[in-house]
Amino acid sequence: MNAQAHLKDHRHNLSGQKRSIVRHLLGRWPSILGLLALFFNVTNKADSHVTAMIIIIASMCYLAASAIGSQRSGWIVVAAASVAVVLARLTGLDPTATLLVMGMGFAALGFLRGNDIDRRELTAQVLAFLGFSVIALTAMMASPVVALYLAALAAVGHAAWDVVYFIRNKVVPRSLAEACFVLDLGLGVALLLIAWFGPL
DSSP: OHHHHHHHHHHHHHHHHHHHHHHHHHHTHHHHHHHHHHHHHHHTTOOHHHHHHHHHHHHHHHHHHHHHTOTTHHHHHHHHHHHHHHHHHHHTOOHHHHHHHHHHHHHHHHHHTGGGSOHHHHHHHHHHHHHHHHHHHHHHHSOHHHHHHHHHHHHHHHHHHHHHHHHHTOSSOHHHHHHHHHHHHHHHHHHHHHHHHOOO
16 A cells, blocks of 8 residues: 555656646747747758848847837737738848838837837837847848858847846847847857858
8 A cells, every 4th residue: 555655646746747847848938939940040051141130130129119118019029020021022122121121110119209118228229229230231241251250249149138138127028038049049159150160
């Protein structure tokens, strides 16, 4: 009877551990989403041009959420930016130019809203958007090796930006900052590995 009770208790503990692991994984869904996006980009051969585009999208989403004044809008802007890129390609527009125009539009919207938003935060996001966009655009026009390093710099730099805003819990939801961090850092590391050792 004691052996049966011990076995039952052991099974109960294992079941509890499995539930705990599942709960933990569900709680880390943003990281899993970021890993899936990273896997998709790396298996399609990590590319400096695509990475630069992703960093422009990421910094534009931070800017847009700041201009709108709602953290929850972050994920909506990610979806809207993705749709804008697809539509731009389908209609023959330049996706990069489309994102830059969207970013400037959100910046104008934010400043027109006056005191309804945190103007210092908006200014920081506008400067970050401009900075990351300049690095990304330079990477798109540079020679292949230089492009790898510049795109990696933009990706790792934005990963640091994600950490700051995850800790601050401002501008975008923590879930978005977490997913973005995993994707950005992973892309940056992948591009550096390609620069040092050749295609993965």
